[in-house]
Amino acid sequence: MNRGLSRQLRFLPAALILIVLSAAIAACGATRGGREARGGGIANFSTDVVEQKVEVVAAPTGEFKWTQPEYRANAGDVTFVVSNPSFVNHNFSVQGSGVFAESEEFGENQTRNYTLKGLQPGEYRIVCTVPGHEEGGMVSKLIVT
Ligand SMILES: [Cu+2]
Incomplete structure (x- = not known):
């Protein structure tokens, strides 16, 4: 050798x-x-559009935040109508109480529907999971009653 x-x-x-x-x-x-839910809950968004809609808007200034610190919905099926009026790419994720759903990134002036079915009462987080954005403040509360 x-x-x-x-x-x-x-x-x-x-x-x-x-x-x-x-x-x-x-x-x-x-x-x-792969969007596997923690705890075997809802693992992904549905593309169906349902009656209950919650509008979620990214800060138009391009800051890493949603325009509201808190969102509310009734338990059951919810379509989140998510728009991004800023020049920064964002995505949309709902996390908590057995839910972990995360969208693709989307850019300027796009509006997308993301539906969660059978959402249980509880507290969730609405997060942008683009690296650095949550840390920058792009996380709001979602209260489902
Ligand atoms: Cu973002």
């Missing part, structure tokens, strides 16, 4: 650990992207 090869073999375990670690990290990302 020449010296070069034995040196390479010495680093093999470290390389394997790195590969396994990055696969594990990728798997975590996939779970999030």
